[in-house]
Amino acid sequence: MPPSAVSLRRDRPSKQTIQLKNHILLQLTQGDRDTLLAEAECVRLPAGSTLARPGDEIASIYFPDAGVISVVSEMATGHQVAVAVVGREGLLGVGAVLSVQSYVQRLVALVESHGVRVCADRFRYVFGRSDLLRRATLDALGRRFVELTMVAACNRVHSHRQRLARWLLLITDKAGQRSLRVTHDTLAQMVGGPRHAVTVALNDLRGDGAITYRRGKIDIGKRSVLMARACECYLVQTGFSPR
Ligand SMILES: [Zn+2]
Numbered sequence: 631m632p633p634s635a636v637s638l639r640r641d642r643p644s645k646q647t648i649q650l651k652n653h654i655l656l657q658l659t660q661g662d663r664d665t666l667l668a669e670a671e672c673v674r675l676p677a678g679s680t681l682a683r684p685g686d687e688i689a690s691i692y693f694p695d696a697g698v699i700s701v702v703s704e705m706a707t708g709h710q711v712a713v714a715v716v717g718r719e720g721l722l723g724v725g726a727v728l729s730v731q732s733y734v735q736r737l738v739a740l741v742e743s744h745g746v747r748v749c750a751d752r753f754r755y756v757f758g759r760s761d762l763l764r765r766a767t768l769d770a771l772g773r774r775f776v777e778l779t780m781v782a783a784c785n786r787v788h789s790h791r792q793r794l795a796r797w798l799l800l801i802t803d804k805a806g807q808r809s810l811r812v813t814h815d816t817l818a819q820m821v822g823g824p825r826h827a828v829t830v831a832l833n834d835l836r837g838d839g840a841i842t843y844r845r846g847k848i849d850i851g852k853r854s855v856l857m858a859r860a861c862e863c864y865l866v867q868t869g870f871s872p873r
Pocket of ligand 1: 784785788792793796861862863864
């Protein structure tokens with residue numbers, strides 16, 4: 631079995647061998663990874679399914695192996711705004727090592743996703759003894775911090791079309807696919823605007839040849855055009871300096 635392959639519980643008592651793709655898990659030594667994943671579970675999430683709700687205890691850490699998880703803030707008014715998306719480069723539930731007891735946002739699978747779930751106590755144990763896990767976790771947290779502060783400004787300054795183009799680029803990058811099945815409501819969450827603004831933005835991008843859009847399915851057409859229509863925040867979210 632290659633070093634990145636592990637056998638994990640799926641439907642007890644059977645086990646399933648998976649090829650790890652999560653960048654954080656792949657950075658660990660074999661010993662630390664074995665300890666961390668000793669009782670881990672493989673979790674599959676259909677598109678649209680919820681991984682955690684606001685108020686849920688952070689009892690486990692989730693490492694995506696494939697797919698994209700959206701981090702959605704929910705307001706008392708019912709407004710929902712996506713503030714980050716996490717793929718195989720990151721992890722979810724890291725508040726478990728920051729004295730945060732429960733989730734404050736909803737975690738939703740934007741596309742069909744799967745990953746590895748590790749009990750928070752075990753994560754804290756390995757976090758305390760593995761320099762590599764600490765460094766990789768803090769790097770991921772640093773990127774999340776930059777992303778959250780950027781999205782706050784982006785939602786205030788940039789247009790709905792720019793924001794939609796940015797999210798479409800980011801989600802298809804992380805999902806490794808050029809087409810997405812998403813509802814209008816989900817797009818409104820991503821953009822942080824009303825449904826009619828999403829309709830206008832979609833029509834603009836379709837008119838430019840950046841995308842095709844039919845019955846809830848978006849296909850990326852001319853990616854170079856989509857990049858030209860996205861705001862500079864896309865480069866920040868992907869780790870490049872815009873200047
Ligand atoms: Zn922006």
